Amino acid sequence: DAKTTQPTSMDCAEGRAANLPCNHSTISGNEYVYWYRQIHSQGPQYIIHGLKNNETNEMASLIITEDRKSSTLILPHATLRDTAVYYCIVRVGAGTSYGKLTFGQGTILTVHP
Amino acid sequence: DAGVIQSPRHEVTEMGQEVTLRCKPISGHNSLFWYRQTMMRGLELLIYFNNNVPIDDSGMPEDRFSAKMPNASFSTLKIQPSEPRDSAVYFCASSFNLGSPLHFGNGTRLTVT
Numbered sequence: 001d002a003k004t005t006q007p008t009s010m011d012c013a014e015g016r017a018a019n020l021p022c023n024h025s026t027i028s029g030n031e032y033v034y035w036y037r038q039i040h041s042q043g044p045q046y047i048i049h050g051l052k053n054n055e056t057n058e059m060a061s062l063i064i065t066e067d068r069k070s071s072t073l074i075l076p077h078a079t080l081r082d083t084a085v086y087y088c089i090v091r092v093g094a095g096t097s098y099g100k101l102t103f104g105q106g107t108i109l110t111v112h113p
Numbered sequence: 114d115a116g117v118i119q120s121p122r123h124e125v126t127e128m129g130q131e132v133t134l135r136c137k138p139i140s141g142h143n144s145l146f147w148y149r150q151t152m153m154r155g156l157e158l159l160i161y162f163n164n165n166v167p168i169d170d171s172g173m174p175e176d177r178f179s180a181k182m183p184n185a186s187f188s189t190l191k192i193q194p195s196e197p198r199d200s201a202v203y204f205c206a207s208s209f210n211l212g213s214p215l216h217f218g219n220g221t222r223l224t225v226t
Contacts, residue, residue, distance in 0.1 A: 034214070036215075041219075042219055042220075043117075043204050043206070043217030043218050043219050043220055044156070044204070044206075044215075044217050045217070046214040046215060046216065049214065087156075093212060097169075098211050098212065099144060099161055099163065099168060099169075099211035099212070100158060100161070100169065101146070101158065101215055102158065103148075103155055103156035103157075104155070105155060
């Protein structure tokens with residue numbers, strides 16, 4: 001799977017948008033971008049994923065650049081409960097490694113009042 | 114939807130003892146994953162199954178670790194004999210199929226003294 005690079009930590013004020021960047025410059029054509037988060041003492045939670053088009057769901061929006069070498073996860077109105085480690089993962093869509101989800105170190109997002 | 118159920122939530126054992134961790138995936142999910150999380154190494158994929166068949170066990174650290182999935186609703190991860198360096202949080206996750214988002218349980222915190 002392609003390696004991803006994320007900032008170690010970020011801060012965000014409650015009620016503001018949180019924009020979490022991720023670089024995946026070696027992404028291949030059949031690899032998807034996935035975002036998960038892990039709140040303290042819980043298992044990781046799926047947020048959103050995409051291939052090349054921007055995606056939105058009830059939790060967040062995912063913006064993928066046209067060359068697919070980077071993406072941004074947007075939490076439109078961050079709350080204190082969004083404080084967590086956010087993982088950007090590139091995952092193959094087919095082939096021998098299909099199914100593997102490899103976690104990096106992630107970004108620690110702290111939402112403050 | 115009960116989610117992925119893991120048991121026990123906490124396990125404390127002495128070095129050399131056998132440890133069995135249990136997982137009940139979400140009903141209807143065909144893929145099951147075992148991860149381990151430590152401060153030093155983060156989240157590591159140990160093994161995953163598809164339709165009860167192990168697909169990739171390359172992440173299993175050594176022969177002391179074994180995993181089984183006797184049916185679609187149950188999986189075990191066994192460590193025999195356990196060692197202090199096995200202390201970690203072990204997560205089980207399931208997905209509808211190999212390409213679908215993973216749903217994680219809340220983990221089993223294992224402490225080997």
